Amino acid sequence: MSANVSVDFITHTFKGQSAPTLKDIALNIHPGEQVALIGRSGCGKSTLLHMLAGLTVPTEGCVHIRGHTVTRPSAKWNMMFQKPSLYPWMTVRRNAELGLLFAGCRDTARIDALLELVGLADKADANVQSLSGGQQQRVALARSLATSPELLLLDEPFSALDAFTRATLQDEVSRIARQEGLTLVIVTHDIDEAVAMADRVLIMAANPGRIAGEMAIELPAPRERASAEYSRAREALMTTFDGLVGDGRGGAAAQRTDAAGAPQREAA
Amino acid sequence: MTAAEGTLPLAPEHGRAQAPPRARRGRAQSPAPHAEAGQERPASASAPAGAAVVQRQALRWHTRTFRWPAVRAFLLSTVAYPTAGIAVLLALWWLGGWAIASNDDVVAFAGFAPAPAFAALADMVASGEVWGTIFPSLYRIGMGLLWAFLIGVPVGVAIGLSAALREVTHVPFQFLRMISPLAWMPIAVLAFATWDGAIVFLIAVAAVWPVLFSTAQGVRRIDPLWFKVARNLGADGWQMLRRVIMPAIGQDIFAGLRLAVGVAWIVLVPAEYLGVTSGLGYAINDARDTLEYDTLAAIVVVIGIIGFLLDGMCVSLIKHFSWRQAD
Numbered sequence: 001m002s003a004n005v006s007v008d009f010i011t012h013t014f015k016g017q018s019a020p021t022l023k024d025i026a027l028n029i030h031p032g033e034q035v036a037l038i039g040r041s042g043c044g045k046s047t048l049l050h051m052l053a054g055l056t057v058p059t060e061g062c063v064h065i066r067g068h069t070v071t072r073p074s075a076k077w078n079m080m081f082q083k084p085s086l087y088p089w090m091t092v093r094r095n096a097e098l099g100l101l102f103a104g105c106r107d108t109a110r111i112d113a114l115l116e117l118v119g120l121a122d123k124a125d126a127n128v129q130s131l132s133g134g135q136q137q138r139v140a141l142a143r144s145l146a147t148s149p150e151l152l153l154l155d156e157p158f159s160a161l162d163a164f165t166r167a168t169l170q171d172e173v174s175r176i177a178r179q180e181g182l183t184l185v186i187v188t189h190d191i192d193e194a195v196a197m198a199d200r201v202l203i204m205a206a207n208p209g210r211i212a213g214e215m216a217i218e219l220p221a222p223r224e225r226a227s228a229e230y231s232r233a234r235e236a237l238m239t240t241f242d243g244l245v246g247d248g249r250g251g252a253a254a255q256r257t258d259a260a261g262a263p264q265r266e267a268a
Numbered sequence: 269m270t271a272a273e274g275t276l277p278l279a280p281e282h283g284r285a286q287a288p289p290r291a292r293r294g295r296a297q298s299p300a301p302h303a304e305a306g307q308e309r310p311a312s313a314s315a316p317a318g319a320a321v322v323q324r325q326a327l328r329w330h331t332r333t334f335r336w337p338a339v340r341a342f343l344l345s346t347v348a349y350p351t352a353g354i355a356v357l358l359a360l361w362w363l364g365g366w367a368i369a370s371n372d373d374v375v376a377f378a379g380f381a382p383a384p385a386f387a388a389l390a391d392m393v394a395s396g397e398v399w400g401t402i403f404p405s406l407y408r409i410g411m412g413l414l415w416a417f418l419i420g421v422p423v424g425v426a427i428g429l430s431a432a433l434r435e436v437t438h439v440p441f442q443f444l445r446m447i448s449p450l451a452w453m454p455i456a457v458l459a460f461a462t463w464d465g466a467i468v469f470l471i472a473v474a475a476v477w478p479v480l481f482s483t484a485q486g487v488r489r490i491d492p493l494w495f496k497v498a499r500n501l502g503a504d505g506w507q508m509l510r511r512v513i514m515p516a517i518g519q520d521i522f523a524g525l526r527l528a529v530g531v532a533w534i535v536l537v538p539a540e541y542l543g544v545t546s547g548l549g550y551a552i553n554d555a556r557d558t559l560e561y562d563t564l565a566a567i568v569v570v571i572g573i574i575g576f577l578l579d580g581m582c583v584s585l586i587k588h589f590s591w592r593q594a595d
């Protein structure tokens with residue numbers, strides 16, 4: 001079910017730009033691992049994730065998922081975005097089964113089970129526009145899971161939600177991914193989210209975008225947010241992050257922090 | 269930006285889902301005294317027994333089903349206001365007829381007044397003649413709109429999707445669009461073997477632009493993330509068109525068609541002035557030649573009514589295909 005992901009020296013320069021957005025990114029993600037990618041806004045996290053999903057082709061280097069070179073999007077490696085982007089002319093069920101429909105198979109029982117899994121069984125025939133932001137993101141999750149992906153890529157999927165909904169969804173997605181044996185990559189600019197979900201955190205620096213360092217989070221799942229270990233892990237990640245990208249070595253982003261006059265703890 | 273993006277998908281919902289609650293709230297804010305009375309008064313032991321209780325229960329039942337403010341709003345908007353509008357129009361028409369009748373120079377045109385016009389209309393409906401006049405016109409407009417639809421929608425989708433195509437077609441399309449459809453008349457007459465063909469062509473030429481541009485506009489307004497999500501879920505080009513693009517722009521297509529119907533209906537009558545021997549335009553010309561001004565006025569009424577009905581059909585199509593709040 002789960003997939004090994006390897007990124008082989010990706011360098012990417014957007015059309016019309018002289019400096020590369022990403023430079024020499026190399027990493028390896030184990031099957032079933034949950035990895036968080038943190039970094040300041042604009043450092044290239046989304047760009048990298050799009051490449052894992054096959055939505056953007058890097059100018060140099062390539063991505064392998066379980067040995068296959070990624071050249072185009074596939075329902076086997078699925079991406080979720082900050083906006084749920086549900087189709088408002090379809091019911092919850094129709095949205096959830098869209099990937100199956102594209103693949104030419106219908107599996108009502110599987111959709112029922114998935115809607116049950118994300119806690120929306122009673123909303124199957126509702127108009128998606130009548131759901132709350134958190135519920136919409138759950139439908140998007142069910143839609144992503146429907147095609148039995150090996151790899152789930154999340155691009156700040158919870159950042160538009162309120163704190164309670166966000167925490168619940170972080171735990172749920174993490175649990176579901178473990179349960180289904182999915183490899184998970186979550187992009188976030190929220191250190192808490194990284195500590196709450198990841199086995200390993202990759203820290204990205206900007207200009208050019210690169211992996212500046214990483215840190216393992218060795219806490220049992222589900223993560224107990226009120227525990228002392230959790231606070232320690234959070235503190236340690238913050239220190240590491242500041243050490244890597246917050247002290248002037250982070251380029252333009254760090255200089256902006258200096259100009260603001262106050263050290264910015266959160267990687268915003 | 270972030271917060272706005274997060275709440276944006278919910279925004280259209282507010283208009284649609286809240287419609288019934290809004291009606292209910294409206295009732296609570298402006299309670300009609302007699303409507304609330306039955307509900308407020310509790311059935312206590314001190315209440316008079318027998319007939320009075322039955323009466324009060326009847327009143328309560330009555331209040332529950334007959335919500336006066338809601339009914340009043342409904343009656344006002346569906347009956348009273350339209351009736352008032354029609355009355356004003358008829359009054360102006362009647363005044364015009366009276367002015368003509370009381371002026372010796374133009375008294376020959378007195379048939380234009382409402383009374384003779386409606387009498388002529390009643391005759392035309394009774395004799396069935398009116399249907400023979402309407403159907404050829406409806407056929408021509410239907411065919412013209414069909415062609416406008418068959419050409420306008422695919423081309424609109426294409427130029428909505430491709431920036432290059434949009435730029436290439438911009439000058440030619442704006443140029444062609446500005447040519448009055450009636451200016452094509454001589455060419456149409458040469459190019460088509462039948463008068464019907466020429467008229468259908470003129471209507472299509474007039475109607476294609478609103479459909480085309482509205483479709484293209486709709487495509488350009490599609491959330492780019494919808495494409496990305498569908499691509500990620502494995503959609504091929506045809507599935508993207510069928511499941512994402514077409515449902516997303518249904519409302520825009522029919523909004524374009526609504527504009528097209530308006531233009532086509534205006535082009536139809538002058539187009540039927542020439543050559544053909546059937547249809548509403550021909551009937552108007554014919555009535556003028558035979559000095560039957562009451563019939564002429566009756567046909568004008570028929571043209572107005574059919575145009576109104578066609579527009580209503582478009583509005584219900586727009587509603588049917590709309591998933592976002594009407595702009």
Ligand SMILES: Nc1ncnc2c1ncn2[C@@H]1O[C@H](COP(=O)(O)OP(=O)(O)O)[C@@H](O)[C@H]1O
Pocket residue numbers: 014015021039040041042043044045046047048
């Ligand atoms: N399609 C694009 N064309 C040109 N530049 C882009 C494009 N997408 C992103 N960029 C640039 O690449 C950089 C990284 O963007 P992004 O990956 O979205 O950052 P992040 O997700 O870390 O905030 C930014 O400077 C952004 O302006």
Ligand SMILES: [Mg+2]
Pocket residue numbers: 045046047155
């Ligand atoms: Mg991003």
